Amino acid sequence: MLILFYITLILLFVYGPLIKYYERAWKGIPTWSQQAQTHAVKVTVIVPARNEEENIGHCLYSLSTQEYPADLLQIIVVNDHSADNTARIVVEYPASNVQLVNLSDYVSNPINSYKKKAIEIGVGLAEGELIITTDADCTAGPRWISSLVDCYLARGAVFIAAPVKIEAGKTLLSVFQSLDFLTLQGITGASVHKRFHSMCNGANMAYSRQVFYEVDGFRGIDNIASGDDMLLMHKIFAKYPRNVFFVKNKDAIVSTQAAGDWKAFFNQRIRWASKADKYNDKRITAVLVLVYFLNVFCLCFLVAGLWNPRWLLFFLILVLVKTGWEIFFVRAVAAFFNQQSLLIYFPLLQPLHIAYTVAAGFLGKFGRYEWKSRKVK
Numbered sequence: 001m002l003i004l005f006y007i008t009l010i011l012l013f014v015y016g017p018l019i020k021y022y023e024r025a026w027k028g029i030p031t032w033s034q035q036a037q038t039h040a041v042k043v044t045v046i047v048p049a050r051n052e053e054e055n056i057g058h059c060l061y062s063l064s065t066q067e068y069p070a071d072l073l074q075i076i077v078v079n080d081h082s083a084d085n086t087a088r089i090v091v092e093y094p095a096s097n098v099q100l101v102n103l104s105d106y107v108s109n110p111i112n113s114y115k116k117k118a119i120e121i122g123v124g125l126a127e128g129e130l131i132i133t134t135d136a137d138c139t140a141g142p143r144w145i146s147s148l149v150d151c152y153l154a155r156g157a158v159f160i161a162a163p164v165k166i167e168a169g170k171t172l173l174s175v176f177q178s179l180d181f182l183t184l185q186g187i188t189g190a191s192v193h194k195r196f197h198s199m200c201n202g203a204n205m206a207y208s209r210q211v212f213y214e215v216d217g218f219r220g221i222d223n224i225a226s227g228d229d230m231l232l233m234h235k236i237f238a239k240y241p242r243n244v245f246f247v248k249n250k251d252a253i254v255s256t257q258a259a260g261d262w263k264a265f266f267n268q269r270i271r272w273a274s275k276a277d278k279y280n281d282k283r284i285t286a287v288l289v290l291v292y293f294l295n296v297f298c299l300c301f302l303v304a305g306l307w308n309p310r311w312l313l314f315f316l317i318l319v320l321v322k323t324g325w326e327i328f329f330v331r332a333v334a335a336f337f338n339q340q341s342l343l344i345y346f347p348l349l350q351p352l353h354i355a356y357t358v359a360a361g362f363l364g365k366f367g368r369y370e371w372k373s374r375k376v377k
Helices: 002-028 056-064 086-091 114-125 144-155 172-194 209-214 230-239 262-273 282-304 309-336 340-345 350-366
Strands: 043-049 073-079 098-102 130-133 138-140 159-161 164-167 205-208 244-246 254-257 369-371 374-376
Touching (some): 002 172, 002 282, 002 309, 043 056, 043 144, 056 073, 056 086, 056 098, 056 138, 073 086, 086 098, 098 114, 130 144, 130 209, 144 159, 144 205, 159 172, 164 172, 172 244, 172 262, 172 309, 172 350, 205 209, 209 230, 230 244, 262 350, 282 309, 309 340, 309 350
Parallel strands (some): 043 073, 043 130, 073 098
Antiparallel strands (some): 130 205, 138 254, 159 205
């Protein structure tokens, strides 16, 4: 345990400056405001959807009521073999620029990444020069598309990572997810801004249709179940490192609800973790390894503390130091998303966060998960 003690100290004192780096980088991202004439670009929004009858109507309403000319906006919902009323809701939706595409018309045999295939088909049918992707359980404010198009035009962007917010409810699970996601969003913005490594979320990102084809789309990564967002971003970043941006604009935020139960939450996070060893960007791999093993060792000291109280004391000190490093960073990100009220729970949920990080990371590599009623290895 003594060797583990010294290794943990080394990891902790690498982790601390890294978090401070992210904090400074996040604060250094300029808040984006409109600079270009945004009503000049044909846009296609692609929404992959599977069994989303409870959410798709809200999503379509937020898209069809955008402050963006309807004749320059194409909305493609790709129905991924839904067994509910998702397709009917889309077909009956009263907006002429909403189009339903059934994935079953294009895919007859089982594949490993239905979402990538759905997006690929959507891009193939797209009329817009700018592709925007979001999820069927997301909603956006009225200036969402305008804010992304503005960044695309004013900065010459070929790929835009944009902010996503998990709405916190009254349950412990929803608060935990919201806080966890705040950290991820802060790291996303900071890393993209500094070009330290590339991160994004498929619920809110945009890219040039031409560039999608220049990098051969999902070719080479289409056998990986997850990664329709970050793995594609890595390909584009490798070709256009100076034309990839994070847009820090509250108009650009999309919101989604927290997973409804712990099983759904863990399946989601395991799905995200499953692509961790597929990144070509080794900088993000190094960060993930650092974070994972710091949490593993923290958990080891918690378990060891059941037999020896001094290791339990060391665990508590580790958690306090780790929380001290993180709290100022999370506070800065929470201010952008108007979620400062959640910070009171942040120290209290640290032990749970450590345990979940270890479990999700392990199962993402070695386990299976279920997503949208599909079991994936």
